[in-house]
Amino acid sequence: MRSELLASAQETAVRCGLNLFGLVDASRFDGCSPCEQRFAKHHPRCGTLMVLGSGGRAFWQQYAASSASSASADGQDLYTAATVRAVVARLHEGGIACESVVLAASPKVNANRLGECAGFGTVSPVSGLLVHPEYGPWVRVRAAVLLEGRPFGVVPDAAISERYHPCCSCSKPCVTACPAGVYDGRGNQDLGACASHRHDGGCEPICASRLACPVGSQHRDEAGEDAHRHAFRLATMQRWFGFGVWRLVPTFLRQGR
Numbered sequence: 583m584r585s586e587l588l589a590s591a592q593e594t595a596v597r598c599g600l601n602l603f604g605l606v607d608a609s610r611f612d613g614c615s616p617c618e619q620r621f622a623k624h625h626p627r628c629g630t631l632m633v634l635g636s637g638g639r640a641f642w643q644q645y646a647a648s649s650a651s652s653a654s655a656d657g658q659d660l661y662t663a664a665t666v667r668a669v670v671a672r673l674h675e676g677g678i679a680c681e682s683v684v685l686a687a688s689p690k691v692n693a694n695r696l697g698e699c700a701g702f703g704t705v706s707p708v709s710g711l712l713v714h715p716e717y718g719p720w721v722r723v724r725a726a727v728l729l730e731g732r733p734f735g736v737v738p739d740a741a742i743s744e745r746y747h748p749c750c751s752c753s754k755p756c757v758t759a760c761p762a763g764v765y766d767g768r769g770n771q772d773l774g775a776c777a778s779h780r781h782d783g784g785c786e787p788i789c790a791s792r793l794a795c796p797v798g799s800q801h802r803d804e805a806g807e808d809a810h811r812h813a814f815r816l817a818t819m820q821r822w823f824g825f826g827v828w829r830l831v832p833t834f835l836r837q838g839r
């Protein structure tokens with residue numbers, strides 16, 4: 583019965599374009615995460631994470647065809663939230679206690695690491711981008727459903743990073759393509775430099791580093807698509823790093839500490 587419920591929840595997500603789906607043991611994720619990024623800190627009863635993401639153009643196509651499609655910057659997050667609510671409702675019908683978290687590119691959650699734990703790809707040791715075997719960097723972790731305990735039993739490690747190493751023999755075009763020098767080629771990111779560059783109008787249409795990656799290039803965004811445009815929205819980065827009107831707001835208020 584529980585396996586059928588899990589399959590039903592996955593089908594609900596896939597129909598709406600969330601075609602990447604995986605379970606993660608919450609304690610395993612928290613064990614390799616900084617304190618401020620651990621789910622147990624705010625959700626101590628969470629034992630399992632149901633991670634929902636999208637690869638390629640499936641999400642954009644479903645979103646664009648839906649009645650919820652909007653030119654608003656929050657349109658896709660609202661659509662994601664509605665989809666996740668449907669998944670949660672299905673789980674509740676099966677007697678599983680849970681709550682949803684739409685990540686919405688929050689810097690407080692290392693979404694790429696969460697996606698890696700869910701089997702959505704490998705976090706590049708060069709750029710820190712999540713790289714999927716088929717979709718390359720054109721993937722996005724969009725939400726997590728926090729389940730109490732382990733309703734589907736022990737969750738095996740779904741990570742593929744031990745066997746999938748797309749960047750080891752690569753010439754690192756993602757590093758040289760970045761006009762702001764965000765990546766050092768060893769997996770470190772200077773998000774402050776990225777925020778400053780984008781605040782000044784740079785990389786408006788798309789992330790140059792993601793565009794330069796040779797893996798999954800056939801899944802690049804379509805014209806007008808912004809489903810994977812940037813890891814963090816410009817507005818999120820302006821708030822987090824204190825650009826524009828946010829420069830007048832103390833750090834602890836901007837970052838919600």
